Amino acid sequence: MPESNRSIYFATGNKHKFDEAKDILKNYNIKVIMIRKKAEEIQSDDLKKIARHALLKALESCKSPIIVEDAGLFVKTLKGFPGPYSSYVHRTLGIDGIIELIKNKSGREAEFRSVVAYGDSSMIKTFEGVVKGMVILRPRGISGFGFDPIFIPRGLRRTFAEMTLKEKNKYSHRAIALREFAEWYLGSHL
């Protein structure tokens, strides 16, 4: 792997996300610096739109190159809820609220989606990661954050909250999006 002294900023109010990104990106020799600032998010069902908008806002006020990331848990039987509003819903209804909503329904299918948006002085670009799986009625684990304790990726037996950061980073939506980003970034910044 080529030596790289590249540094990028990551605007986020979420230390967990930063730690995950740092762990992924160091494999690509990309140094990531946290800008502890929640990017402005619009209301939309489309994570990519939200991430692009947040990135444009971040570019107005922060140093670049910079990334922002938006993610959500989309539960099929709830028509995609809580989706882009996962953070708000976690804060108000919590995990118990999601369990309450699904416990009398049959379907358990869900997916976590992540969009990473990158921008510098000349361009912006987005990268998406999706991990399919199921939601469960009894939370398990204390790692990670958000709805990690009730999500099990397809083919696995443990929730994201039962995994170490490194394990979660093998499978997660965010890790997929970040690796996509990193591969493109290294390829175009040799």
Added chain:
Amino acid sequence: MPESNRSIYFATGNKHKFDEAKDILKNYNIKVIMIRKKAEEIQSDDLKKIARHALLKALESCKSPIIVEDAGLFVKTLKGFPGPYSSYVHRTLGIDGIIELIKNKSGREAEFRSVVAYGDSSMIKTFEGVVKGMVILRPRGISGFGFDPIFIPRGLRRTFAEMTLKEKNKYSHRAIALREFAEWYLGSHL
């Protein structure tokens, strides 16, 4: 009341909201013209911030003077959920979802809040309306929209959805905000 030929625009994708506004504002001789365009909304717990942001966006692309309005149902036992995301939550979880979330909780207190934001070439201003009441477990009525069938204003016995538009306009959060706006508008545009 002074004769007024004032016309204002109302940017909204919601015909119900427009009809309510038209009914209120005609009492003030203010003519309102619908611009069928959902204003861009940011994610925030603060309706006023959302309305101001939407107004600034509307001013960029639409004629003025213009108003936008943002509203939400804040259920106390759900820590304010669905709040600013009422429209998204209505579309995904629906009324049944809210009932599911509250049925095993004790509190039924809730309030509807509305913020009307007005803007022209020289200034912007916001007006707020709040109506306190309770949410119920069996929807009643078919008028209105959104969560109207499960909300009863304090001191009354019928839901918003069991009222005619004119009755709802006596009590509603939106009507309160719109009347505040109209009184200010007439006072400053004689």
